[in-house]
Amino acid sequence: MAKKVILVGGGLGGLSAAIHLAAQGIPVTLFEKNVSLGGKASEKWIGPYRFDTGPSVVTLPEVIESPFQAAGEPLDAYLTLIPIEPITHYFFADGRQLTVWRDPQKMQVALKGWGPPAYDRWQRFLQYSRRLYENAAPIFLYEPIHELGYLLRSPAFWRWKNLFLPIDPFRKMAAVNGRFFSEPALAQIANRYATYNGSDPYQAPATLNLIFWVENGIGAYYIQGGIYRLVEALEKLARKVGVEIYPDTPVRRIVTHKNHVVGVETDKGFWEAEVVVSNVDVRTTYESLLGKPPPSSVQMGEPSLSGLVFLWGVRWRSPLYHHNVFFSADYAREFSELFKEKRLPSDPTVYVAITARTDPTHAPPDGENWFVMINLPPQREPLSEAAIAELREKVVQRLQKSIGFSAPYIQEEAVLTPAHWMELGSAYGSLYGTASNRWWSAFLRPPNRSRRYRGLYFAGGSAHPGGGIPLVLLSGRHVARLIADTHFPKGKNVEGKVCE
Numbered sequence: 105m106a107k108k109v110i111l112v113g114g115g116l117g118g119l120s121a122a123i124h125l126a127a128q129g130i131p132v133t134l135f136e137k138n139v140s141l142g143g144k145a146s147e148k149w150i151g152p153y154r155f156d157t158g159p160s161v162v163t164l165p166e167v168i169e170s171p172f173q174a175a176g177e178p179l180d181a182y183l184t185l186i187p188i189e190p191i192t193h194y195f196f197a198d199g200r201q202l203t204v205w206r207d208p209q210k211m212q213v214a215l216k217g218w219g220p221p222a223y224d225r226w227q228r229f230l231q232y233s234r235r236l237y238e239n240a241a242p243i244f245l246y247e248p249i250h251e252l253g254y255l256l257r258s259p260a261f262w263r264w265k266n267l268f269l270p271i272d273p274f275r276k277m278a279a280v281n282g283r284f285f286s287e288p289a290l291a292q293i294a295n296r297y298a299t300y301n302g303s304d305p306y307q308a309p310a311t312l313n314l315i316f317w318v319e320n321g322i323g324a325y326y327i328q329g330g331i332y333r334l335v336e337a338l339e340k341l342a343r344k345v346g347v348e349i350y351p352d353t354p355v356r357r358i359v360t361h362k363n364h365v366v367g368v369e370t371d372k373g374f375w376e377a378e379v380v381v382s383n384v385d386v387r388t389t390y391e392s393l394l395g396k397p398p399p400s401s402v403q404m405g406e407p408s409l410s411g412l413v414f415l416w417g418v419r420w421r422s423p424l425y426h427h428n429v430f431f432s433a434d435y436a437r438e439f440s441e442l443f444k445e446k447r448l449p450s451d452p453t454v455y456v457a458i459t460a461r462t463d464p465t466h467a468p469p470d471g472e473n474w475f476v477m478i479n480l481p482p483q484r485e486p487l488s489e490a491a492i493a494e495l496r497e498k499v500v501q502r503l504q505k506s507i508g509f510s511a512p513y514i515q516e517e518a519v520l521t522p523a524h525w526m527e528l529g530s531a532y533g534s535l536y537g538t539a540s541n542r543w544w545s546a547f548l549r550p551p552n553r554s555r556r557y558r559g560l561y562f563a564g565g566s567a568h569p570g571g572g573i574p575l576v577l578l579s580g581r582h583v584a585r586l587i588a589d590t591h592f593p594k595g596k597n598v599e600g601k602v603c604e
């Protein structure tokens with residue numbers, strides 16, 4: 105019988121792994137427990153309002169292109185990536201506002217009222233974050249860093265001068281940013297990028313400032329029609345390269361024998377395979393699918409932020425842009441509540457994304473589709489109705505204060521609580537796997553290849569290199585590379601022939 109790979113979960117990381125494998129002629133079967141693929145990247149219509157229910161910002165377009173390149177298909181035959189300008193509009197607690205542009209001229213104008221050195225500082229920070237990205241990404245994102253052989257073969261690894269000090273791992277992000285920007289509001293913007301992988305800027309290494317470059321230097325993108333079009337495109341691509349997809353088919357157990365993977369059990373029976381890729385959260389994979397406690401390194405990983413999302417069909421024409429952030433008055437306190445005290449934020453920063461700004465068909469002419477999100481600490485229990493109502497009231501008040509919003513404008517509503525992400529398998533309702541709050545977090549994050557079970561691999565936000573669309577796509581690519589090299593060496597790139 106031909107060897108095959110079974111994928112558990114059809115999130116973006118799972119789809120990426122499936123495409124990168126099948127494009128090399130490796131037979132892949134994917135089981136997804138829900139009727140539709142995408143996991144956290146999903147879509148919902150409420151009456152005439154359309155929403156992406158998960159990610160709203162796409163970054164690193166070259167990574168988005170990677171599965172299409174692997175399959176030999178042009179990305180633009182499937183998707184249209186639209187750069188978003190301005191990138192984000194910020195509202196500060198003291199009433200000031202700032203529109204952030206990628207275009208340097210527009211940014212210079214925007215920063216005119218922020219003191220003479222503000223634009224110069226902004227540009228210097230961009231260059232600093234660019235250096236971080238160029239030094240760190242080739243190894244920490246683009247290589248499976250837990251695999252010594254792969255690291256040693258990477259030319260990036262041998263650029264020894266780029267290791268450690270020039271990636272600024274030993275200083276805290278917020279401390280660096282506070283010194284860089286004499287204007288605290290600009291430091292608050294820079295600090296916000298820690299949340300892009302669910303981390304705390306007051307604890308995280310300054311290396312995470314590389315995300316500032318990813319968004320403000322390389323750019324923030326949207327996908328025409330909604331982020332969910334990416335899921336649809338990847339599903340189409342996966343089917344085209346021959347991935348067998350079974351939606352609505354939860355895997356109940358990953359079956360092992362003497363520390364080797366032998367297959368999976370579903371409601372439709374047992375499926376034999378000597379290689380299984382879990383796209384399910386690593387902790388959940390161990391606890392629920394293998395029935396074992398996770399390795400201590402997995403247990404030591406600090407869960408990333410969770411979140412509370414309100415999907416509001418709003419009958420109002422607001423002054424907002426595609427991406428908007430309403431900052432809390434005391435960011436340090438907010439993160440202390442989220443990470444140290446592990447309690448609900450007393451003054452949450454509010455993020456509002458409105459795709460109808462770019463795609464007018466997503467809301468009626470007199471309305472807007474608001475994706476409203478606040479950060480929450482990782483959760484053990486579902487949120488109570490009272491807690492949700494209290495947080496909603498805080499959000500409404502914040503929006504009322506800044507832009508005159510009023511609760512009666514909300515015509516349609518749905519709420520996504522941490523329980524929603526838990527149903528997809530996320531331990532603690534974390535949105536991005538484990539946080540990067542320590543300089544060693546990248547090494548502690550679960551590797552793409554299980555150390556405990558031969559034939560078991562991990563793709564997705566809880567495995568290397570972490571959460572966020574481009575990173576989970578990369579995790580799928582890493583997994584495919586490891587599997588092809590280890591289990592299908594002859595089959596690799598052999599004119600699409602199935603490997604025996």
Ligand SMILES: Cc1cc2nc3c(=O)[nH]c(=O)nc-3n(C[C@H](O)[C@H](O)[C@H](O)COP(=O)(O)OP(=O)(O)OC[C@H]3O[C@@H](n4cnc5c(N)ncnc54)[C@H](O)[C@@H]3O)c2cc1C
Nearest residue numbers: 113115116117137143144158159160161355564565572573
């Ligand atoms: C609210 C929110 C906002 C976000 N914003 C952004 C953003 O703006 N930009 C960005 O880049 N990223 C963002 N992210 C993060 C990004 O969405 C995730 O990192 C990414 O989508 C996770 O992909 P994944 O591969 O880890 O799989 P997941 O999305 O976690 O999917 C796992 C899949 O496995 C399935 N599954 C679970 N158990 C089983 C089983 N037993 N059998 C079969 N299937 C199973 C699930 O149903 C699911 O489909 C956001 C996430 C959320 C939730």
